[in-house]
Amino acid sequence: MAMDAEARPMIKRFNLSWKGPLNPRLPMMLYVGKHKKSVINLITSGECSRFMVDHIGTQPAVLSTHLAIDTLSPDIIINPGTAGGFIKANASVGDVYLGHPQVCYHDRRINLPGFKEYGIGHYPTYQSDIIAEKMNLKTGVVTSGSSLDYTPHDLEIMSSYDGIVKDMEAASVAWVAQLYNIPFIAIKAITDLIDGNSPTEEEFLKNLRLASEMLCEKTFQLVDYLTTGE
Numbered sequence: 001m002a003m004d005a006e007a008r009p010m011i012k013r014f015n016l017s018w019k020g021p022l023n024p025r026l027p028m029m030l031y032v033g034k035h036k037k038s039v040i041n042l043i044t045s046g047e048c049s050r051f052m053v054d055h056i057g058t059q060p061a062v063l064s065t066h067l068a069i070d071t072l073s074p075d076i077i078i079n080p081g082t083a084g085g086f087i088k089a090n091a092s093v094g095d096v097y098l099g100h101p102q103v104c105y106h107d108r109r110i111n112l113p114g115f116k117e118y119g120i121g122h123y124p125t126y127q128s129d130i131i132a133e134k135m136n137l138k139t140g141v142v143t144s145g146s147s148l149d150y151t152p153h154d155l156e157i158m159s160s161y162d163g164i165v166k167d168m169e170a171a172s173v174a175w176v177a178q179l180y181n182i183p184f185i186a187i188k189a190i191t192d193l194i195d196g197n198s199p200t201e202e203e204f205l206k207n208l209r210l211a212s213e214m215l216c217e218k219t220f221q222l223v224d225y226l227t228t229g230e
Contacts, residue, residue, distance in 0.1 A: 009216035099142035099186030123174035126183035144171035189215035
């Protein structure tokens with residue numbers, strides 16, 4: 001997870017213990033607990049010592065995921081987080097989505113032969129449609145970029161593959177998971193409506209707590225399902 005504010009409800013819900021940095025030279029933090037017979041490792045990207053804010057975005061997500069795999073050897077990787085949604089896709093603030101059937105990038109524009117699709121990524125997700133049906137969750141393509149806002153060209157790229165959930169980390173986590181051939185699930189709660197009338201940054205801050213709480217509850221249910229199959 002990128003932000004501490006997103007992670008706090010989940011740390012409490014799973015009764016996780018802080019174990020310190022995942023690597024003593026890097027800011028990523030590790031929290032550990034158990035759910036039934038499964039070990040839960042939650043990693044946050046930590047705080048930037050220069051600017052005193054959370055390490056959000058695609059670059060910290062790559063590093064966090066690589067460290068998690070290299071250090072912890074997980075059986076499955078889940079990327080919970082908050083995201084933007086679209087009114088035109090019937091999204092509302094607080095809705096929770098599972099990424100399906102893929103997660104993509106929308107701001108890696110590489111107009112060279114063979115590189116265009118590489119830039120978008122098209123990383124598949126693990127059985128998210130089946131799980132979403134069992135859990136009564138919405139599904140959609142999660143699309144990632146390095147900015148909180150977007151350009152008209154970003155929207156065109158999102159539309160080209162029906163991207164309806166916009167975040168800043170999922171595709172990067174999915175890329176690393178794919179390299180290691182580890183199953184990946186993205187679960188995202190909506191904080192802001194991209195095609196609404198409110199500025200993204202204002203809506204995000206206003207709804208972060210609500211979305212994080214909804215994200216926590218549905219992620220708990222997801223882990224419970226993965227653990228028990230029920």
